[in-house]
Amino acid sequence: MDIDQLVQPERVHRRVYNDPEIFERELEKIFSVTWIFVGHVSQVPNPGNFFCTDIARQPVVMARHNDGAVKVLFNRCGHRGAQVVSPESGSAETFRCCYHGWEYAMDGKLLAVPQPRGYEESNVRPGDPAYGMAPVPRVAEYRGFVFASLSLTGTSLPEFLGPIASSIDDMVDRSPDGEIEVAGGIARHLYHGNWKLVFENLCDGLHPNCVHQSSIEAAQQQDDAVFSDGAGEIGVRQMRQNGAPWEFWENQVGSWAYQFGHSYLGDYHDDAKLVAARFDPSFADYFKAMEAAKGKERTQEILGVTRWNTNIYPTISFMSQFRQLRVIRPVSVDKTEVLGFCFRLKGAPEKMFHDTIRFANITNAVASPVLTDDLETYARIRRGLTTNGNDWIAMARGLGRDTEEADGGRCAENGLSELHIRNMFDAWSGYMVA
Ligand code: FES
Ligand SMILES: [Fe+2]
Structure with missing residues (x-):
């Protein structure tokens, strides 16, 4: 089967995840070509x-x-x-x-x-x-x-980034001093699975309610006092929010996709700023620092941007809300290394950086009760795809329901769509067939 037949509108052949020859071709045609x-x-x-x-x-x-x-x-x-x-x-x-x-x-x-x-x-x-x-x-x-x-x-870098550059703006603009810095060291892990799986996962609103069920239930059982105190708040909030009801994902979380495989998922912490402002005095100080540096209106505009993970295909996925960035490095067809960076917002209270580190430990670290679920899933996909019963993997959810955006992107029907996966494979085919 030729490369151009491996990707169809609503499904993709399992070889793209488990064929070593395809992997070598990806290194040559994607990773050796693009930014x-x-x-x-x-x-x-x-x-x-x-x-x-x-x-x-x-x-x-x-x-x-x-x-x-x-x-x-x-x-x-x-x-x-x-x-x-x-x-x-x-x-x-x-x-x-x-x-x-x-x-x-x-x-x-x-x-x-x-x-x-x-x-x-x-x-x-x-x-x-x-x-x-x-x-x-x-x-x-x-x-x-x-x-x-x-x-x-x-392609030049500005062309390559296109409208998704606004997600980098979102990350940097949140710094009162207009600068961010990598801090706190780099956390890394290796997972047993193809590199594409993590990009699919990070904008996948469909999976948290299922795969992260154990931590959702544990967080729901926590007393609200823990939810709102400084120490437990971020972890508990994140885990509870993973269990947001389906209607919420359908009606309030969007998903957007752009040329070259880039995409982002809307923020699903509807309560994020409210909770932070209500319970966390450092957030009030941050707010003041932002207003002093940028004025009231601009501060509202910056903090009003609601994005969860942004994927810049095929190397990074990052998130401004808790200042996390992951670098995805393909090692072999079924091994992938992920580097986790945390950013400090210059000019923001130090407590916010502590939250950033705590968030990284709770959701992105190898001992976290959240990431471990996803890693287990990647390993199961790797094993499942060795079976001969079915050659195809579906990416059909939301198909035909996207709308064109003025900036050239596509907006998915809702946060449960698999638009971001179809969009990555559009880019993948373009690179691989070229
Ligand atoms: S100096 Fe001889 S290999 Fe580098
Ligand atoms: Fe997950």
Whole structure:
């Protein structure tokens, strides 16, 4: 069966989740072509700071050069090919390869070769780009979010983001100082399943009531005093809200999809601001700081944006309400690594950042009573799809009921639609068949 037959309007062939050849093709046709999130500028605030990650399974390093620019380099020595930078992050004056000591600047330029005698008759010289750490072909930034592409040509980052850039705005605008920073370390986990599953899950309003039932019930049994006190509030609120009635998901939670596979789910914490304002004095301080910095009207406008997770396909999913971001890194057809970042809003009370960390632990961490349900589900999908009884996976919910938006996006019938999945496969087919 050809690639272009694997995706149909309401279903998709199981091979897209479990065929190693398809996975290799995704690395080549999607991850090596499009814009991939590398990191946030706050991870490299000063010259010499670096952060290592990968693009299409190739190690790269994001570094702040002496001239202040953020560079993204292939993490590979110009001599005999060793990975040069090995800690995930840190600070250094130069990068020095462990093998024979070749030294590089933060822009990848070869600075020095120990014992240069012996290279006289060759082209090996400091400064020769052929022997440097090569820069990744394209790097671009949007409001502190650094993206890179392994392809020299193609869509620009502004074109690629399109209207979904407004979700990044939503994250950054919530900072009274207009800046956010990654803080509190990076939490990571590996799950047994294909990388696409997590994107499908994060905008899936249909699953919480079922898969997260145990934590919903536990939270519903909590006394309201726990619900409203500073310590338990976020976790209990989140778990209770996962159990919002069907009518709520149908009538009050929307879902929107855009070109290139991007989408977002509407916020389903209708009570979020009310509860925070009522019970949390730090929220009142935050409100004041926002009004002082941006004025009443603009503050209302910023805090009036109600989005839950935004997926920027195929690398990140993030959420402004509790300042979380997940980076999705495909490892193999049935293994995926997820990095969890928390952001601090500069100029906001420190208590809000504590809430951010607590939210990460309660819902996004491997010991959380919420994420573990989703991980179990991914593993079951991986096993279920090995059966020969049925080759197809449905993504039909809400089909034919989307409406066109003025900004070029599509609005789903409601928060239970599978529009975001169909939309990702539209993009997937475009990349894979190209
Ligand atoms: S491989 Fe890096 S210096 Fe030899
Ligand atoms: Fe979930």
